[in-house]
Amino acid sequence: MASYELSNYHGTCFSPTNPDSVILDKIPLWICFDGLLLEHYNRITGGRVASAAGSVVSILPEDGLPKNNDGFRAKVRVDVNRPIKKGTYAESIERGDTWVAFRxxxxxxxx
Structure with missing residues (x-):
C-alpha cells in the first residue's frame, strides 16, 4: 500500500484484487420461522433453530418479543454449494420434537 499527496489531496492506492482469488461460497439470507411454539420465543432458541440453516449473523428483534406477524427473524450465512434447508426440529417440553419450517x-x- 502506497500513500500519495497531490495538491492538498491525500489518497491511498491499493493493488487490485485478483478475481481468481475471490471465493463467493456463502451468501447472507434472512429467514423467518413457521411452527415455533410459545416456549421457543426467545433469542437463544431462535439462534439454535436458525443455526440449522447456516452461521447466524443476527436475530431480530434484538430485545424482547416480536411485535409483528413475522415473529423472530434471523440473518444467516448460507453455503451456496448446499441445498437450502426447509426447516429443522426443535425440542419441546410437552410435544417432543416439533418441526419448524424456514421461510x-x-x-x-x-x-
Missing amino acids: YPNLPALH
Whole structure:
C-alpha cells in the first residue's frame, strides 16, 4: 500500500484484487420461522433453530418479543454449494420434537 499527496489531496492506492482469488461460497439470507411454539420465543432458541440453516449473523428483534406477524427473524450465512434447508426440529417440553419450517423472504434467484 502506497500513500500519495497531490495538491492538498491525500489518497491511498491499493493493488487490485485478483478475481481468481475471490471465493463467493456463502451468501447472507434472512429467514423467518413457521411452527415455533410459545416456549421457543426467545433469542437463544431462535439462534439454535436458525443455526440449522447456516452461521447466524443476527436475530431480530434484538430485545424482547416480536411485535409483528413475522415473529423472530434471523440473518444467516448460507453455503451456496448446499441445498437450502426447509426447516429443522426443535425440542419441546410437552410435544417432543416439533418441526419448524424456514421461510426465506425475498430469496434471490440462484441460477
